[in-house]
Amino acid sequence: MENSNKKEVRLMKGNEALAEAAIRAGIKAYFGYPITPQSEILEYFTEQAPKRNFTVLQAESEVASINMIYGAAGAGARVMTSSSSPGVSLMQEGISYIATAELPCLIVNITRGGPGLGTIQPSQGDYFQSVKGGGHGDYKLIVLAPSSVQEMADFVFEGFKLAEKYRNPALILADGALGQMMEKLVLPEEGSLPHVTPDWATIGKTKDRERNVITSLHIQPEKMEAVNHHLQEKYKAMEQEVRFEEYFMDDAEIVFVAFGLSARICQKAVDIVREKGIKAGLIRPITLFPFPKQRIADAAQNAAGFMVVEMNAGQMVEDVQLAVNGKCPVYFKGRMGGMIPTPEEIAVELEAKFIHHEEEV
Amino acid sequence: MIQTEEIIVAGFGGQGVLSLGQVLSYSAIMEDKETSWMPSYGPEMRGGTANCVVIISDGRISSPLVSVYDSAIILNQPSLDKFESCVKPGGYLFYEESTIVNPPTREDIHIFKISAAEEANKLNKKQVANMIMLGSFLEVRQIVKLESVLKALQKVLPERHHHLIPLNEQAILIGKDLVQKQLQETN
Numbered sequence: 153m154e155n156s157n158k159k160e161v162r163l164m165k166g167n168e169a170l171a172e173a174a175i176r177a178g179i180k181a182y183f184g185y186p187i188t189p190q191s192e193i194l195e196y197f198t199e200q201a202p203k204r205n206f207t208v209l210q211a212e213s214e215v216a217s218i219n220m221i222y223g224a225a226g227a228g229a230r231v232m233t234s235s236s237s238p239g240v241s242l243m244q245e246g247i248s249y250i251a252t253a254e255l256p257c258l259i260v261n262i263t264r265g266g267p268g269l270g271t272i273q274p275s276q277g278d279y280f281q282s283v284k285g286g287g288h289g290d291y292k293l294i295v296l297a298p299s300s301v302q303e304m305a306d307f308v309f310e311g312f313k314l315a316e317k318y319r320n321p322a323l324i325l326a327d328g329a330l331g332q333m334m335e336k337l338v339l340p341e342e343g344s345l346p347h348v349t350p351d352w353a354t355i356g357k358t359k360d361r362e363r364n365v366i367t368s369l370h371i372q373p374e375k376m377e378a379v380n381h382h383l384q385e386k387y388k389a390m391e392q393e394v395r396f397e398e399y400f401m402d403d404a405e406i407v408f409v410a411f412g413l414s415a416r417i418c419q420k421a422v423d424i425v426r427e428k429g430i431k432a433g434l435i436r437p438i439t440l441f442p443f444p445k446q447r448i449a450d451a452a453q454n455a456a457g458f459m460v461v462e463m464n465a466g467q468m469v470e471d472v473q474l475a476v477n478g479k480c481p482v483y484f485k486g487r488m489g490g491m492i493p494t495p496e497e498i499a500v501e502l503e504a505k506f507i508h509h510e511e512e513v
Numbered sequence: 514m515i516q517t518e519e520i521i522v523a524g525f526g527g528q529g530v531l532s533l534g535q536v537l538s539y540s541a542i543m544e545d546k547e548t549s550w551m552p553s554y555g556p557e558m559r560g561g562t563a564n565c566v567v568i569i570s571d572g573r574i575s576s577p578l579v580s581v582y583d584s585a586i587i588l589n590q591p592s593l594d595k596f597e598s599c600v601k602p603g604g605y606l607f608y609e610e611s612t613i614v615n616p617p618t619r620e621d622i623h624i625f626k627i628s629a630a631e632e633a634n635k636l637n638k639k640q641v642a643n644m645i646m647l648g649s650f651l652e653v654r655q656i657v658k659l660e661s662v663l664k665a666l667q668k669v670l671p672e673r674h675h676h677l678i679p680l681n682e683q684a685i686l687i688g689k690d691l692v693q694k695q696l697q698e699t700n
Binding site: 161163188189272328329332333334335336413416417419420492494495496 | 548554575579581
């Protein structure tokens with residue numbers, strides 16, 4: 153079927169592709185707790201662990217998993233956890249500690265409809281929690297938003313690269329649909345992401361150096377402020393990692409902004425309205441932090457307006473509004489609680505706002 | 514021009530709806546096409562109905578979810594009630610007749626009534642009714658080759674079931690025949 157020098161094309165579920173990529177990225181351990189719609193990640197790891205060189209542990213809760221990550225990452229190991237919305241909420245305290253202690257690790261949120269225990273259907277309701285610091289204090293995660301099964305695998309590698317470059321936790325923010333759907337992909341190569349134990353790892357003091365300390369507690373406010381200044385400088389440096397993708401932006405007068413699954417749906421909406429002669433385009437933020445605010449600000453110079461589409465009540469739209477800074481109208485179309493907008497309803501909404509000029513009442 | 518086929522496959526859990534869709538997606542990969550397979554996995558599925566949206570295209574697939582379809586492969590009444598209206602005008606509807614009380618009524622689409630359950634019973638293997646439906650579908654919508662489907666079956670079926678591949682092939686051919694006869698009758 154395939155010739156030998158061609159990479160193998162596979163058909164996999166997003167959750168399984170992500171787990172397989174993590175094994176190929178050489179994770180030392182995975183700690184997690186089952187929750188729909190991401191349980192296949194834990195299941196895949198559990199099935200593969202005896203055959204391959206890593207540890208998988210089902211913790212007693214999400215609070216335990218994230219603290220196991222804290223410990224293992226502090227020892228310099230490449231580790232990850234995954235969960236879905238309610239479980240990720242439980243992890244927030246630990247994530248704040250890990251961010252403050254500056255430990256690289258990968259956290260995956262296969263988001264489901266909320267708030268509360270909610271549903272098990274896809275949602276993007278955890279955008280704020282992901283990019284604004286879901287736990288306490290001023291910290292940031294590197295947030296990657298895949299929109300295909302290929303990216304579910306690729307962003308594991310990207311996530312670890314960025315996390316280790318900046319000593320900062322990275323988060324993959326996907327949704328239940330991306331976790332459950334199958335698409336074809338080419339998996340990243342095993343062993344292509346080398347890992348060396350960092351010199352700050354707490355793996356036992358040797359005589360030739362000072363003690364390594366991993367902590368998020370700096371009880372003197374002067375010291376804590378200095379830590380904050382350092383973190384803020386780091387977050388500023390991370391801005392250079394901004395990534396986004398464009399679709400039909402060359403002559404776009406109306407600009408969609410959407411991430412993840414919503415971006416795929418908007419891409420089709422662009423096709424639908426372009427057939428009617430409406431010049432629409434799409435900016436898809438790939439990194440949600442750092443956010444592509446400069447690209448959006450540039451697009452706002454010439455655009456008639458923006459339409460932000462999310463599977464939530466309107467979260468990323470606030471960041472788009474900040475970037476547009478009043479230059480043109482920014483409209484929002486969202487579905488909530490696990491409902492997914494259709495390309496057709498988005499197209500209708502766009503025409504209502506920009507062609508028929510219907511205002512909200 | 515980019516050819517894209519958007520398909521809904523729907524029925525009860527246990528009728529092989531999701532695996533029918535997977536066979537289609539794998540077949541597309543065998544031909545280097547783009548494909549997506551999106552299952553229903555929520556409370557809907559726990560209520561007894563299952564469906565998946567399969568998209569096969571020569572080009573990049575945008576939305577893996579759509580609300581109107583080029584083709585519908587339907588295996589029970591609730592799914593027919595839900596999806597008959599979602600077939601694009603000029604599109605194709607294939608339905609398994611054995612449990613259908615209210616048949617489809619649309620006149621602007623191509624409708625094929627398939628006796629897949631009955632034919633599968635004749636083979637003493639009611640589980641292959643889904644492959645009969647697939648055969649009927651592929652006879653009309655030749656989006657993937659039979660040879661690709663046979664390769665795909667090796668991927669979808671666990672190895673312990675590979676001895677059933679000839680039976681599945683037979684079922685696909687029966688499905689093709691059923692549709693051929695209908696087409697000849699109408700001509």
